[in-house]
Amino acid sequence: MIPSAFEYLRPQTFDDAINLFAQHGENAKILAGGHSLIPTMKLRLAQPKVLIDLGRIADLNYIREQDGKIAVGAMATHHQIETSELLREKCPLLCEVAPQIGDVQVRNRGTIGGSLAHADPAADWPAAILALDAELEVAGPDGARVIQAKKFFVDLFQTALKPNELLREIRLPATSKAVAYVKFAQRASGFAIAGAAVVIRPESKAVGIGITGVAAKAYRATASEKKLEGQPLASENIAAAADKASNRVEALNDIHASADFRKHLARVNTKRALELAAARAER
Amino acid sequence: MTTPKRYFGKPIKRVEDPRLIKGIATYVDDIKLAGMLHATVLRSPYAHAKVLGIKTDAAKALAGVAGVFTGADVNAKCGLLPCASPMPDQKAPKHTVLAGDRVYYAGHPVAIVVATNRYIAQDALDLIEVDYDALPVVSNPEKAIEADSPLTHPELGSNVSFTWSLANGNLEEAFQKADRVIKQRMVHQRLIPMAIEPRGCVAQFSQADGTLTLWTSTQIPHLVRTLLPGMVGVPENKMRIVAPEVGGGFGSKLNLYVEEALCSHLSMRLGVPIKWIESRRENAMATIHGRDQIGDYEVAFQKDGTVLAIKSRTIADVGAYLQLLTPAIPTLTGLMLTGCYKFKAMRMDVTGVYTHKMSTDAYRGAGRPEATFVIERVMDLIAADLGMDPVKVRLRNFPKRSEFPFDTATGLTYDSGNYQGALRKAQQVGGWDALVKQREQARQAGKLFGIGLSTYVEICALGPSKIMAAGGWEWGCVRIEMSAKVTVITGATPHGQGQETSFAQIVADELGVPMEDVVVLRGDTASAHYGRDTYGSRATALGGTALIMCVQKIVAKATKLAAHLLKSKPANIVFRDGKFFVKGKPKNSLGWRVLAQEAYVAKNLPRDFEPGLEASSFFEPKNCTFPFGTHIVAVEVDRDTGEVEVVKYVAVDDCGHQVNPLLIEGQVQGGIAHSLGQVLFERAVYDENGQLLTGEFMDYPLARAKDIPRYIMDSTITPSPSNPMGIKGCGEAGTIGATPAIANAVCDALSPLGIKHLDLPLLPEKIWRAISEAKVK
Structure with missing residues (x-):
């Protein structure tokens, strides 16, 4: 790769990272796993003056139970999530999503925080985070705050992060095994053309459905969720709910899939994910 | 193929693989020469445009930049890129090494920067300002032949490059008497070969002796050596082309490309070795489809x-x-x-x-x-x-x-x-x-x-030379060294197909020696003097046969030497399993070690016997x-x-x-x-x-x-x-x-x-x- 010249900074603590980011402002880019940033630097589409590498900050890389929730540090890699016993037990949706991301090399370096903060409309994590109603803790020079997943994704590559804020932690509720992620991948990149993440919450007779790849930002399929509220997960109910998975969505349209096809696949994969999750609920 | 062979037909693992798997093979980009500079090509972002002007001053002023060259600097000094398969009615534009006053595809080379490293070269590229005036684009070939289509090359007056027809038999009668006729349109979509190793080359011109060495990721070093002299003005006998390890070709490296000529020309001009390595994006847009x-x-x-x-x-x-x-x-x-x-x-x-x-x-x-x-x-x-x-x-x-x-x-x-x-x-x-x-x-x-x-x-x-543009034969050489080790040189240029293995199998069998004693050289015109390289699934059938012919010559020669040393006549000598002996006396045999030594020490040879045990052959298929x-x-x-x-x-x-x-x-x-x-x-x-x-x-x-x-x-x-x-x-x-x-x-x-x-x-x-x-x- 032949990028333009940049200064490379490697803070040892999260606070140092925040300070450096504040200091360099828009001249700086944050380097997490680098799997979106490096390709754009390679093509010189991104030419940051300063790279702030979060890779050596030990207290950003963890997966642990914390106050009744599961906390995942922003620098946890896809591979760590894929192989986490704790997540497999307490929040299995993440373990189902992780192995569907990229390939082994990508999963070994790519991070959940980097992916979420980049807000690629076709990334896999946003669907899961939305379906799970996760909380995201972010921090900047003015301190930390929590953003609800459904408020986090604003638009194409845009999040609710302020220009000087960093994502620190993703907090997830424990769920049953009644979860699923079904994805139709773009052949070349492996990104989602339509990915549907489903969480069934038997206790409240509700479901959470997150859809990625279809629109400029990942979204909650609220019409589908409502349709299933309080309903048994019978196949006709599932089909009727899935039918609404891309209602009133302005879908993306590119050489890899037309808007129509994306909306269709959102319905198909929502149905398949609901069926899969429902089958797991019965087990 | 009557007697069972020791190696022929056996699923032997490739001798090439260990170095490839270990990552210790030498590809073009692994070649580093003293004083070597790096070239990067500026490519047109437009598919069709007039080039109104190119400003290179800022790029030239950048520290570490040795030169910035445009079409105006090189096109008059570098020949046109050849097409080796012209059609009778063909109309072709002049294929200059850099664009002149127009660009004709997105990726068309417009300028080339030479600098002390790739980073500086790329930075300099970003400083070149080209003033383009976009022109109508011809992208659909079916619309291109309609009367009102814009022209790809206005000077040709038409978008038709050539026509070609092949017809045999009584077509009209067949369609008349047929019970059924089906019509179907089929589209064979454009594909990008995408070899995992993109193209690249290193050109080194020696001002001392006027020789040009070009290491290039190619399937066809010999064809390059035939074609490049006409472009850069170095005679064939002062040109050495080397295809080191090649990371995939699939036909995309069965070509002569402008970058090979440009780097050669600029190495001559600047007096230093020049390396150019293609990026993936360049490979997609500027290597053949x-x-x-x-x-x-x-x-x-x-x-x-x-x-x-x-x-x-x-x-x-x-x-x-x-x-x-x-x-x-x-x-x-x-x-x-x-x-x-x-x-x-x-x-x-x-x-x-x-x-x-x-x-x-x-x-x-x-x-x-x-x-x-x-x-x-x-x-x-x-x-x-x-x-x-x-x-x-x-x-x-x-x-x-x-x-x-x-x-x-x-x-x-x-x-x-x-x-x-x-x-x-x-x-x-x-x-x-x-x-x-x-x-x-x-x-x-x-x-x-x-x-x-x-x-x-x-x-x-x-194929037979009669159907090929410049020879359809293949060349090979086999040499029994003085130590009785065997050197095989092939003019076919395997680049991943595995002939370092299969050719060693063939020659080892024919000579009756262990495969481990056979080394196969390929891909360097300094050792493989002639060749027609690898494409069209030709290397084993043609290159392998040339080697068999070499071995036959060597065995015939060795038979004479053996007869002399065994005090017999060649007609009485039997050659079996790597041993020469007088018919009926297999115990008193001579192996390659003795024969090779005698052949090179040359103190006890038959009359009129040339020293050495080497033969080369051209195989021309029918x-x-x-x-x-x-x-x-x-x-x-x-x-x-x-x-x-x-x-x-x-x-x-x-x-x-x-x-x-x-x-x-x-x-x-x-x-x-x-x-x-x-x-x-x-x-x-x-x-x-x-x-x-x-x-x-x-x-x-x-x-x-x-x-x-x-x-x-x-x-x-x-x-x-x-x-x-x-x-x-x-x-x-x-x-x-x-x-x-x-x-x-x-x-x-x-x-x-x-x-x-x-x-x-x-x-x-x-x-x-x-x-x-x-x-x-």
């Missing part, structure tokens, strides 16, 4: 399935320039259009059309996959039209084994064949009857399940070879998403005698992988402005490990009479045989819905739309 034919086909046949004739009108999108073999590719389609069938009338009319895109040229299969795709799809269309079994339609039209050598309607003579045998074997090993039952059950269960086959034939071992086979594929199509899953893959290939079945299996597997890509997802997409939208692996999918089904592979062996080893070649068989088989399987899966044909690639959305439309009907 493949296929891109659009054909309207008509076939005449009888109710019993007998085919009478085929005709086609084909448009070949050649891109903006004719590269080395661009016009020859559709002619190979024409020559193979009748496939492995007997019918005697055909016509193919090709129009080569210029567009503002990268040139098309040879890509694995090079024209033959198009032909095979057409004729094998046609066989299925006939079967569907008549309600006949596709197997029976094929069997009805095959020539019998006894009819070989078989003269085709296209003017070729197929050397040998047993098409029925390969088909039968594929049905056996693939469990055809069970597969048909499986289809029936799957369909009853509401699934879209299909079986497809292709019975292909291809043309390999190109005919090409025609490998064939049957591929059977079963697929299931997901009704809701349009995705295709390959459920079963059976390949039975006949490439004649096999030197090393393991190499053949690898070649065929790789070929099938390319086909899976072509059938299911690969395509180059240009928009109407001539912008390449699939210029990275983010957008251009290649088949990966998880896309590859488990292959059931087998072979039949029908020796070729075209060379003494009976070898046919297998480098492209997979790509040629697999493409129609997979497509036929998908079309068969969709046939219950009334879907007859879909063009490639069979993208899920295309299939989903076809299914949706079929439901509506």
Whole structure:
């Protein structure tokens, strides 16, 4: 790769990272796993003056139970999530999503925080985070705050992060095994053309459905969720709910899939994910 | 091939692999020379534009920049890029090394920067200001030949580059008397070869002796040495071309490219070695593309399935320039259009059309996959039209084994064949009857399940010199060193095919020495003095035969020496298992060690005996070879998403005698992988402005490990009479045989819905739309 010249900074603590980011402002880019940033630097589409590498900050890389929730540090890699016993037990949706991301090399370096903060409309994590109603803790020079997943994704590559804020932690509720992620991948990149993440919450007779790849930002399929509220997960109910998975969505349209096809696949994969999750609920 | 051999026919692991697997092989980019500078090419972002001005001052002023060169600086001093396969009526633009006052495709080289490293070179590139005036773009080849189309090259007055026709037999009569006629348009989409190692070169001109050495990632160092002198003004005997390790070619490195000439020229001009390494994006936009034919086909046949004739009108999108073999590719389609069938009338009319895109040229299969795709799809269309079994339609039209050598309607003579045998074997090993039952059950269960086959034939071992532009022979040299180690030099330039292994097997067997004692050199014109390199699945059949001829000469010479040393006559000497002895006295034998020493020490030689034990040979074949086979594929199509899953893959290939079945299996597997890509997802997409939208692996999918089904592979062996080893070649068989088989399987899966044909690639959305439309009907 032949990028333009940049200064490379490697803070040892999260606070140092925040300070450096504040200091360099828009001249700086944050380097997490680098799997979106490096390709754009390679093509010189991104030419940051300063790279702030979060890779050596030990207290950003963890997966642990914390106050009744599961906390995942922003620098946890896809591979760590894929192989986490704790997540497999307490929040299995993440373990189902992780192995569907990229390939082994990508999963070994790519991070959940980097992916979420980049807000690629076709990334896999946003669907899961939305379906799970996760909380995201972010921090900047003015301190930390929590953003609800459904408020986090604003638009194409845009999040609710302020220009000087960093994502620190993703907090997830424990769920049953009644979860699923079904994805139709773009052949070349492996990104989602339509990915549907489903969480069934038997206790409240509700479901959470997150859809990625279809629109400029990942979204909650609220019409589908409502349709299933309080309903048994019978196949006709599932089909009727899935039918609404891309209602009133302005879908993306590119050489890899037309808007129509994306909306269709959102319905198909929502149905398949609901069926899969429902089958797991019965087990 | 009568006595069993120690190595020939054995699945021996490749001697090349350890260095490749360990990452210690030397590719072009691993070559670092003292004082070497780095070049980077500025490419046009426009597909068609006037170049009003180029400002290079800021780039030249950057510290570390040795020079910035535009067309005005180099085009007058560097010759035009040649096309080696011109057509009689061809109109061609001048292919200068850098753009002049116009650019003709996105990626067209406009300037070149030379600097102390690649980073500075790239920074300098960003400082060059080019003033472009965008012009109308020709991107659709069918619209390009309409009267009101803008012109790709206005000075040519037309977008037609050339026309070519091939016709034989009484076409009119065949179509008149035919019971049935089917018409079908088929689009052979543009593909990007995407070798994993992009192109690259290092040029080093020695001002001391006027020699130019060019290390380049190429399939054809010898052809480069033939063609480059005319461009850069260094005579052939002062030019050395080296193809070090080459990370994939697939035809895309069967070419001479402007960067090779530019780096050579600039090394001469600046007096330093210059390296240029292509980026992936450059590789996608400025290394040749493949296929891109659009054909309207008509076939005449009888109710019993007998085919009478085929005709086609084909448009070949050649891109903006004719590269080395661009016009020859559709002619190979024409020559193979009748496939492995007997019918005697055909016509193919090709129009080569210029567009503002990268040139098309040879890509694995090079024209033959198009032909095979057409004729094998046609066989299925006939079967569907008549309600006949596709197997029976094929069997009805095959020539019998006894009819070989078989003269085709296209003017070729197929050397040998047993098409029925390969088909039968594929049905056996693939469990055809069970597969048909499986289809029936799957369909009853509401699934879209299909079986497809292709019975292909291809043309390999190109070829007799009479059909080639500059020699179709191959050269080789074998030397028994003084230590009795054996050095083999081949003029074929294997670059991943495995001939360092298979040639060592062949020579070790013929000399009766251990394979470990044989070293195969290739890819350097300083050692391999002459050669015609690797393409068209030719290296083993031709290059291997040249080596056999060398060994025969050496054995004859060694026999004389042995007779002298054993105090006998050459006629009484027997050579067996690496030993020479007088007939009836095998205990008193001489081996290569003694003979080599005597031959080089040269104190006790027969009268008039030249010292040394070395021979070189040119092998000139009398005919090409025609490998064939049957591929059977079963697929299931997901009704809701349009995705295709390959459920079963059976390949039975006949490439004649096999030197090393393991190499053949690898070649065929790789070929099938390319086909899976072509059938299911690969395509180059240009928009109407001539912008390449699939210029990275983010957008251009290649088949990966998880896309590859488990292959059931087998072979039949029908020796070729075209060379003494009976070898046919297998480098492209997979790509040629697999493409129609997979497509036929998908079309068969969709046939219950009334879907007859879909063009490639069979993208899920295309299939989903076809299914949706079929439901509506």
